[in-house]
Amino acid sequence: MRLKNVGDVAAWRLCAGCGACVYGCKEKKVRLVDIEEDGIRPVIDGYCKDCKDCLDFCPGIEVSHKNLDSVPGAAPALKKGWGPVLEIWEGYSADPEIRFKSSSGGLASAIALFCIGNRGMHGVLHTGAKDFEAWKNGTVLSRTRDEVLLRTGSRYSPASPCDGLERIEKAPSPCVFIGKPCDIAALRKAEEKRPGLKRNVGLAIGIFCAGTPSTRGTLELLKKFKAAASDVSDIRYRGMGWPGKWVANLNWGYPAISIPYSEAWGFLQKFRPLRCHLCPDGTSEFADLSCGDPWHREIKEGEQGYSLVLVRTEKGRKILRAALDAGYVYLKKAGPAALKNSQDNLLNKRKAIWGRLLGMKMLFLPTPALNGFSLYENWKELDRAGKLRSVLGTIKRILRRGYLRRLKYRIPEILERKERAQ
Numbered sequence: 001m002r003l004k005n006v007g008d009v010a011a012w013r014l015c016a017g018c019g020a021c022v023y024g025c026k027e028k029k030v031r032l033v034d035i036e037e038d039g040i041r042p043v044i045d046g047y048c049k050d051c052k053d054c055l056d057f058c059p060g061i062e063v064s065h066k067n068l069d070s071v072p073g074a075a076p077a078l079k080k081g082w083g084p085v086l087e088i089w090e091g092y093s094a095d096p097e098i099r100f101k102s103s104s105g106g107l108a109s110a111i112a113l114f115c116i117g118n119r120g121m122h123g124v125l126h127t128g129a130k131d132f133e134a135w136k137n138g139t140v141l142s143r144t145r146d147e148v149l150l151r152t153g154s155r156y157s158p159a160s161p162c163d164g165l166e167r168i169e170k171a172p173s174p175c176v177f178i179g180k181p182c183d184i185a186a187l188r189k190a191e192e193k194r195p196g197l198k199r200n201v202g203l204a205i206g207i208f209c210a211g212t213p214s215t216r217g218t219l220e221l222l223k224k225f226k227a228a229a230s231d232v233s234d235i236r237y238r239g240m241g242w243p244g245k246w247v248a249n250l251n252w253g254y255p256a257i258s259i260p261y262s263e264a265w266g267f268l269q270k271f272r273p274l275r276c277h278l279c280p281d282g283t284s285e286f287a288d289l290s291c292g293d294p295w296h297r298e299i300k301e302g303e304q305g306y307s308l309v310l311v312r313t314e315k316g317r318k319i320l321r322a323a324l325d326a327g328y329v330y331l332k333k334a335g336p337a338a339l340k341n342s343q344d345n346l347l348n349k350r351k352a353i354w355g356r357l358l359g360m361k362m363l364f365l366p367t368p369a370l371n372g373f374s375l376y377e378n379w380k381e382l383d384r385a386g387k388l389r390s391v392l393g394t395i396k397r398i399l400r401r402g403y404l405r406r407l408k409y410r411i412p413e414i415l416e417r418k419e420r421a422q
């Protein structure tokens with residue numbers, strides 16, 4: 001099936017919601033909307049010339065490792081499951097407030113602050129809660145410690161940080177970018193197309209990701225506590241301790257709602273869209289540095305946060321070492337077992353992807369091109385029941401959820417404008 005623009009990508013549920021197509025469309029015809037049950041998705045707003053430029057920026061339809069075998073220093077045994085890994089560390093931010101408020105050990109924020117404070121970088125493009133719709137996310141360019149501190153913590157709801165790439169391209173000096181694996185993959189595609197952007201990306205920090213629940217997930221979670229979006233003044237999905245709590249502060253003096261992170265994630269994960277179930281990159285393989293949780297050991301009550309950080313490139317290695325020397329972070333070396341035992345769920349998901357894609361192809365649905373992830377070799381490691389489940393489970397889910405049809409969404413202002421123009 002031929003996809004003619006990112007509108008088709010979204011309609012066939014292949015969009016990952018990164019926002020890069022907004023930056024990629026020279027005609028400025030792509031707009032993002034939050035489809036409550038799916039995620040942040042593009043709509044073509046106006047006449048599309050079918051130039052397909054937007055598709056060149058899109059990680060939803062294609063993500064490829066081009067030179068995985070020639071990345072110098074990458075551990076050969078880790079490539080199949082985790083992409084290029086030069087070093088593995090565990091550590092935390094030396095700034096206690098950053099460490100406390102962040103998701104894990106605050107390494108993503110601490111390294112970004114090092115780049116701004118010691119490397120002369122202009123700021124960090126990343127995700128934060130929207131000012132007046134705290135249950136939604138926006139893309140922000142943070143320049144100070146307070147701004148970075150405000151945006152610490154993972155937000156388990158749609159975010160499209162690549163819609164702000166123009167701000168990096170136009171910045172007076174290089175910037176840090178923080179995003180999920182699909183956001184980082186989109187950034188790398190955009191860098192190939194726009195040399196000005198590439199020159200100004202000082203560092204790409206990826207976070208690990210098992211999938212982004214749709215906005216409906218957050219709304220249904222609020223509903224469980226008899227709250228609505230309009231009641232919310234602020235939501236944090238975790239942080240304020242490790243792994244922290246999901247906390248919704250409410251307007252009008254009502255007491256805040258608070259449940260443990262694990263309970264919130266247990267509820268929200270059911271709202272992950274199809275594209276996340278097809279995603280083999282859980283650990284930001286295209287980043288310079290990627291951060292996740294060191295779940296490989298039990299976390300004691302009241303323990304302060306730690307992050308696992310993977311060095312992916314020489315640039316990442318140099319910056320991490322310099323941040324350590326400058327006292328921004330504390331680090332100790334970790335081994336491959338720490339990675340595998342922390343993120344076994346991500347590896348198991350990767351093993352199922354080849355079968356899931358086969359299930360979709362059997363139904364003649366379009367699938368993303370995912371090259372360099374050793375998908376078949378990983379799938380072969382499943383037992384017979386796992387192999388069957390990966391194919392048949394996907395077919396069942398597609399039929400049950402009506403995914404043989406295009407996802408249709410109607411945007412009232414666009415429809416109105418079209419009607420007026422007729």
Ligand SMILES: Cc1cc2nc3c(=O)[nH]c(=O)nc-3n(C[C@H](O)[C@H](O)[C@H](O)COP(=O)(O)OP(=O)(O)OC[C@H]3O[C@@H](n4cnc5c(N)ncnc54)[C@H](O)[C@@H]3O)c2cc1C
Binds near residue numbers: 211
């Ligand atoms: C949807 C989602 C799924 C995740 N799944 C896993 C997982 O399976 N395993 C695991 O170990 N870790 C997962 N994480 C990452 C983990 O929660 C931490 O973000 C990571 O450990 C980094 O912690 P930190 O303390 O270094 O980050 P912090 O210093 O707290 O910084 C977090 C950074 O992430 C950015 N951010 C927050 N939410 C989003 C978002 N939705 N999209 C893009 N950027 C965002 C913030 O802007 C901030 O810059 C997930 C995160 C998200 C958002």
Ligand code: SF4
Binds near residue numbers: 020041058061
């Ligand atoms: S994955 Fe990103 S670039 Fe592709 S359609 Fe979705 S928002 Fe646009």
Ligand code: SF4
Binds near residue numbers: 016211212282
């Ligand atoms: S699972 Fe993959 S596609 Fe989904 S949000 Fe995470 S990185 Fe993006």
